[in-house]
Amino acid sequence: MSINHEIYSSYNLRFTSDRDLIHLYEVHGRRGQIGTSIHCSLDGDLDFSVEHQIALEAYGGVDDMRLIEGDRRYELSANIRFQNNSLNDGINWIRPVELIQILKPKDYVLCKVVITAFPFKAYYSKVMYIPVSRIIAQVQNPRVAPGRVSLKPADRPLSWLQFEPVCIVRWRYEAAPAYDQIGSIGLCSDGPYAGMLASFAPHNMKLRLVKQRDQMPKPLTAYAIVRGDGRRESGISAENGDTHRVGSLESEALGIYVEEGVGAVERWTPQIDESLYMGSKITY
Known part of the structure; x- marks a missing residue:
């Protein structure tokens, strides 16, 4: 099921x-x-x-x-x-x-x-x-963090708002350790930028899907961007091949799943991982 x-x-x-x-x-x-x-x-x-x-x-x-x-x-x-x-x-x-x-x-x-x-x-x-x-x-699903976490006062991030709820802002996955690692903890207002809020993030960018053969834009193509903390954001490229905009508090390396023969380019993100797009849905 x-x-x-x-x-x-x-x-x-x-x-x-x-x-x-x-x-x-x-x-x-x-x-x-x-x-x-x-x-x-x-x-x-x-x-x-x-x-x-x-x-x-x-x-x-x-x-x-x-x-x-x-x-x-x-x-x-x-x-x-x-x-x-x-x-x-x-x-x-x-x-x-x-x-x-x-x-x-x-x-x-x-x-x-x-x-x-x-x-x-x-x-x-x-x-x-x-x-x-x-x-x-x-x-491959993003590691889901609890909405709120309880920390001892000594472990709380330094802030004037000592009673502000604290969240796990970023998970970090590494192949070697035995468990997923907590990347950073902060105020819940520091959560990931998504949707329209991405435009207001300190670091924001779009990727462009291109044909690997001639580097021409690849419009209306399914993709899935994997964020630095493991979150997965799917979409369809625009007429000019652009993906949606992603935003974050700090710079991050992105991975992307696309169909064979398609790549992704962005002037400020040289580290791009490419593999086959795995988006087929099978029910059982």
Whole structure:
């Protein structure tokens, strides 16, 4: 049904089943159900048996369920993590940059729900297919900061407005650390410039989409700009190939997703990352 980035390396996965998988053994008059989990293979290993551990997998406990009225189906929820079980360094979750490289060659990730109960053999569901494009979209989704944060007075930014609400102004993602990093904390009024406010930002710019072959403008073309803090802003280029205007408190390097054969130029932004535009929408 859906997959959504929650926090750090945790993703919420929602799916449906024609059976109550949380109380399956109890429904059939048996006790001893230990737990319900979901396993998704990232490396093509389709041995989901409890005696075997998939090296690259998405794994999580199925912990929430509701009956869909009038449909005789159950909607289930699991918090999953993408992990490399072959690592022994104490941090086995797969970092976003690496995860995208693993997923890109595939169309679907295959999953099964596994239920264990004492003293019975494990129960395995049929295979569920998750479109890789939906997973990648969430891996690349901006890290969402809380609207407000509570800080001790000693940790507050220096300001005459000591009682002004404080926000996480910028997230910073780095491939090496184990977690997303807080880039800066400030007053909520210092939040990112967006929309029409971008024109009033201390640093603002537009990019221009051009054909790589002859550098001519590329109008009416889909794009997605990735900001320095990981936010993603999508749009369609204007008749002259211009994107929308982006603004920020300080200078930042931008990334952009465009279709093959198209590039982006801007006199004041020499650092531009180009890749295929990944904007196709697939529902499941």
